[in-house]
Amino acid sequence: MASQGKTALVTGAARGIGRAIALRLAQEGINLALVDLSDDVDDCASEVRKLGVKAATRLVDVSDAEAVASSVAELADELGPISILVNNAGLVKNIAPTGKMAVDAWETELAVNLSGPFNLIRALVEPMAKAGWGRIINISSVAARGGLHFQAGYSASKNGVLGLTHTVTLEYARYGVTCNAILPGVIQTENVKAMPKGIRESVEAMVPARRMGEVEEVAHLVAFLASEDAAYISGAEIDIDGGTRLNSLTLGSQSELRERAEAMARAFEE
Ligand SMILES: NC(=O)c1ccc[n+]([C@@H]2O[C@H](COP(=O)([O-])OP(=O)(O)OC[C@H]3O[C@@H](n4cnc5c(N)ncnc54)[C@H](O)[C@@H]3O)[C@@H](O)[C@H]2O)c1
Secondary structure (H helix, E strand, O other), X not given: OOOOOXXXXXXXXXXXXXXXXXXXXXXXXXEEEEEEOXXXXXXXXXXXXXXXXXXXXXXXXOOOHXXXXXXXXXXXXXXXXXXXXXEOOOOOOOXXXXXXXXXXXXXXXXXXXXXXXXXXXXXXXXXXXXHOOEEEEEEOOOHHHHOOOOOHHHHHHHHHHHHXXXXXXXXXXXXXXXXXXXXXXXXXXXHHHOOOHHHHHHHHHHOOOOOOEOXXXXXXXXXXXXXXXXXXXOOOEEEEOOOHHHHHXXXXXXXXXXXXXXXXXXXXXX
16 A cells, blocks of 8 residues: 555554554554553554554643644654554543533543544644645544434534544645544444443444444554545545444434443443
């Protein structure tokens, strides 16, 4: 896919989907700038180096615009110009009906899931445009489209990511910079695997594919969007959810979705 020797920055690379993305891009010969709050990101860097590429890490909160700007500059000095950005870091802070949602949880979800990608794009998109080549991949969620019971902050932040994706495309596609959003359904990360078995089974029963996604499946899609072959794809919203999105279009499944959300809210409180 001819991305060898380029440098990608992946946020939230310490575990889960972000870690899988870092390892997959390393297989393409891409050097990795890895950002996370957790120093487990250093383990990811060690694995990445075993694949024969360079890696550097920074412990940064993506919602801190100043820290992001200075870390991005340092990482580019260390590894060379960053031409691929994967905005993956994200969190769910609160699972509760909107009227009972904690204000600080709402603010944190917006700050990390939406301002985070903005901060990274702001720091990187102009140099990409000047160089005439760039790839920005934003990890949104199925929750962006249909809403999600008891996750107003998460759903709103992930929907905001779509608006950001569209606008960056309008402004920068002419300079060879693409910007796309990936909307995963439920993906089997360490956290998801730790959910009570009953909840996991009820989630799987709702997915037309009757299984959760694998982190590597998301990583393959990121690798494609980061490649030369994806040059004419920009502003796209790409579902990777085994057909889950279609459930929110059928009225029959709404009560099941609410029951599942209530079970998740209870598990979150425990
Ligand atoms: N797993 C799923 O089922 C699923 C589904 C849809 C969307 N997503 C999205 O995919 C992305 C990755 O999810 P995951 O399941 O791998 O999550 P995860 O919780 O396993 O990993 C997220 C990583 O982001 C880091 N992080 C959190 N806040 C940060 C911050 N402020 N600054 C820097 N790093 C921070 C965490 O330390 C962690 O390493 C998220 O944006 C999530 O919303 C996940």
